[in-house]
Amino acid sequence: MLPGPVLHAAREAMRLADVDPVKAIPVAARIVRESRGDTAARALAEQAWGHALAQTGQVSDAVTHLRRAVRLGEGRAAAESRMKLAFALVHQGRAAAALREVDLAVPLLGARARGQRAVILYHLGRLDEAFSDYQAVDRAFRRSGDKLGQQRNLVNRGILQAERQNFAAAVKDLLEAERLAGELGRDLVVGIIAENLGFVEGRRGDVPAALAHLDRAEEIIGLHGGQLAPVLQDRAELLLSVGLVNEAREHASQAVEAFRAEGRRLKVPEARLLLADAALLASDWAAAGRHARAALAQFTRQGRDHHAALARATVLRAALKSGKPCRISDPDGMIAALRGRPAAVVQAHLDLASVAERRRQPARAVAHLTVASRARVRGPAAVRARGWYAEALLRRRSDPRSALAAARTGLRVLDENHAALGTGDLRAHSAAHRADLASLGLRIALSTGKPADVFEWAERGRASRFLRREVRPPDDPELASLLPLLRATAHELENSPTPKLRQRQLELERRIKNRSRLLRADGAGPAEPVRPSELDLGDRVLVQFIEIDGALLASTLADGRLDLRTVGSVREVGDLLERVPFALRHLARRPRQEIRTLLETTAARLDALLLPRDDRPLVVVPTGVLHDVPWSALPSCRGKPVVVSPSATLWQAAATQPPRPRTFAVASGPGLPGAEEEAAAVAEIHQIAQPHHATVDDVLKALATAGTVHLAAHGRLNPDNPLFSALSLHDGPLVVHDVARLDQVPETVIMAACDVGRPVVVSGNELLGLAATFLERGVSQLIASVVPVPDAGTKDLMVALHRRLRDGADPALALAEAQEELGEPNGFVCVGA
Structure with a gap:
């Protein structure tokens, strides 16, 4: 090669290092070998090699080649290599050395080197100095018409703007940078800018927008062989913002290993x-x-x-x-x-206030809380809510009523911000950030000694997503196309289980989950919790359970009188509860006296702890582990209507719905001994047709048209991924996403299926699963089992239940009388109203 062509090839390698660093590495290596007599070309090739290595994460090798480029280069060429070297040193964690290198490049390269210095200053946390440099660099590039330099500077300034909570300015910078990168053919950079847009929208609190940007970033960066670790990091931070702890941990761990x-x-x-x-x-x-x-x-x-x-x-x-x-x-x-970092500053003041309280320094605690409370007036919802939390703490001792008002406002800020989340798991897990405010409100209410205040704050701290009116994810063609693919794969997997099919199922579940999280709900914000005086209980007694500091309390409302009492420790009740499903399972398979005695003594102890001595029908509002209680097994509940509801507010909303005509539909699934016979018996009671080999579409049509739907099928609760809890039908599973998309649901749903009545309880007493989604969509009564039931053991119970429904009994009474008729305890409960 002649010197001229070698230098031209080195310049092309440098261009390639920016747009396709993976391809650039072997090209630059070849030019270094072939440029023995051309120092300038060799220096440029070493620079291209080092820059490409840095772009693909091989930072230590990048530093080696870029130092060679600095030694070989002269003037501006050496300064260019110093800039790239500074970039690599920063990513090695050697920020001070990087700053020295870039300062040597500024006199020769001007705005471009100053822009690199701004990046390093940003990483050092010197944000004001970095912003000043970005501003000067932007003016210089616009004057000179340097679009590449302008695009790079806009990306970096946009990230800094987001750190300062200037989100509109950040998005404006990044969108302009994306346009310039597209014009320049820098496709990988377009993906990196999409990742930064996801970061900004996440900081702003727009979760669906952030997820959409990160999905796009992952696709583009992966296609061009770029580094996906920053996408993993941003996704972990975003998932944390909505309380999805396990997924956030997984992504953060992957980011650590990738970096x-x-x-x-x-x-x-x-x-x-x-x-x-x-x-x-x-x-x-x-x-x-x-x-x-x-x-x-x-x-x-x-x-x-x-x-x-x-x-x-x-x-x-x-x-x-x-x-x-x-x-x-x-x-x-x-x-x-x-x-x-406003969120970090507010939290630090809150923590320092706690330290001051420990050290009995009240004046210092007040000073920290006063600063933290100022955050309530501006910024993202999460930061404002923490400001209201600080304000509530400030008002707590001097004016408890005013403190409760501050806590209510903080909850409202969070709930309004999360109202647009279109999928149940995001809405449920986001309640984790309500916990401090709800707990503080409950503590203040307990200190006032007013049972009505305690009742209100117990309601505010549970199942808040059920209080949103008419929340429904919008129709989405892509999601609608993925659900049948999942059903077909699951159906094929049942008949011919292979690792490849299982992997396909997991991938489809991942795509459905990710797609659903991009959607925005089209409903209004949450309703206010019901007051005790507004509850129309009739002759019923309501028992609302409350968990605080490891203790379990019970608030009982009867005849307009509200009483509050201590039940015991959560651990004691939990230990007792663990025995009940064990005993029910063993009794269903092979009745033995010692198991029956275990169940009877445990149930009697739970009954004495949990419930008032009253023969009237019960409305039970559980908390935590109490969602798993099979109430009919407790002595005082036998033969008595018991309704379980996630909140008193949801019970009141369901109980006051106008009754619908009692039209019935029934369907059964495959592989369940006695299911088809049970469905046929139910159909005969109501004189209706029973679909043979019912498909998911058959059941969805029934759910959208009938007033009462009976489903006899295998049920599967998925604790790790509750949105894929399912009922097995002849063409595959009916999953939570199918139910969430229904425009209309029945008044009553009966699931004669194993375990699907049990919800997955997440932070904030929020519930996930198939039963929870039916309630969220507006089902008034749901009858299902909270413990595994024998496959062939439900027919007699269901026949007895449906005879009473046919004769006009309400579902809770029909279930209680059917259970009493059969005489054996079981895990079926009536949830709703």
Whole structure:
């Protein structure tokens, strides 16, 4: 090769390193080998090689090649290599060395080097200096018409704007950068900008928009062989914002490993800090402290004071939560270092107020709370809600009524922000962020000694997503096309189980879950909880259970009188409850006297602890583990109508619905001994046709048209992924997503299926699963089992139940009388009204 062509090839390798770094690496390596006599070409090829390696995560090797490029280059060429070297050093965690290199490049390269310096200053947490540089660089690039430089600078400035909560400005910068990258043919960069848009929308609190951007980013970056670790990190942070702890932990762990594999040491502690935040949300204080301390040590070595302050604040929070001694040598310095992170600043003031309270320094606690409370007036919903939490704490001692008003406002801010979430799991898990406000309101209410206040705050702290009126995800063609594919795959898997089919099923479930989370609900915000005086109980007694600090309380409303009493410890009740499903399962298979005695003594003990001595019909509002109680097994409930409801407010809404004509439909699924015979018996009672080999479409049509629907099929509760809890039908499973998309649902649904009446309880007493989704969509009464039932053991119960329904009995009474007629305890309950 002649020198001219070699230099031209080196320039082409440099261009390729930007647009397709994977292809650039072997090209640059070949040019280095072939450019023995051309120092300029070799220096440029080394620069292209090092830059491509850095882009693909091979940072240590990148530093080696870029240092060679600096030594070989002269003038502007060496300065260009210094800029790339600074980029690589930053991602090695050597920010101070990176700053030295880029400062040497500024006199020769001007705006471009100054833009690189701004990036490094941003990583060091020196946000004001970085923003000043970005502004100057933007003006310079616009004057010179340098579109590439302008595009890069806009991306970096947009990220900084998001850190400052200037979200509209951030989105504007990133969208302009995306347009310029498209014009320049920088397809990989378009994907990276989409990832940054996801980060910004996540910080702003628009979860569906953020997920859509991150999905697009993952697709584009993956297609072009780029680094997916930042997408994993942003997705983990976003999932944490809506309380999806397990998924966030998984993505953060993957990000840690990916950053390590790519040699990007700068980013590893950031992902470790996300793991600490996830552990805090999961109440795993030991893991939170461990991850936060590891991140702190790495940030300190990297000289990143801003990020070290974030880690130090997380270490403090983990110690506070676990009850360990809290050592903080320079609280004011920590707060100052957190500048530019409003959420972190507010939380740090709240934590420091708690430390001051521990140390009996009330004036200092008030000072911290006063600063934190100022956040209630602006910023994302999560930050404003924390500000209202601080305000409620400030008002707590002097004016409890005003403190409760502040806590109500904070809850309203969160609920209005989450009202647009279109899928049940996001709405349920997002309630994790309501927990502190709801718990504070409950504590204040208990301190007032007014049972009505306690009742209100117990309602505010449970099943808030059921209080949203007419929440329904919109019709979505892609989701509608994926559900039949899942059914077909599941049906094929039952007949011919193979690892390939199982993998296909998991992939379809992942795509359905991700797609559903992009949708926005079209309903209004939440309704206010019902007051005790508004409940139309008639001759019923309502028992509302409340969990606080490991204790279980019961609020009982009867004849207009509201009483509050202590039941006992949650652990004691939980230990007793563990015995009940065990005993019911064994009695159903092979009755033995010792098992019957175990059940009877346990049920009698639970009855004495939980329920008032009253023969009237019951409305039970459970909490936590009490959602799994088979109430008919308790002595005082036998033969007595018992209705279970996630909240008194939901019970009142369902009970006051105008009655619908009692039209009946019935369907059965495959593989369940006695299901078809049971369905035929039910159909004969009501003189209706029974569909043979009922498909999901058959059942969905029945659910959308009939007043009462009986389903005899295999049920599967999926605790790890409740949105794929299902009923098995002849063409595959009917899943939660199918029910969520119904325009209209029956007044009454009876599921003679194993275990599907039991919900998955997540933070905030929110419920997920098939039964919970029926209630959310508006079913007034749902009869199902909260424990496994024998496949062939339900026919007699269902026949007795339906005879009474045919004769006009309400579902709760019909179930109670049918259970009394058969004489054997079982796990069926009536949920709703």
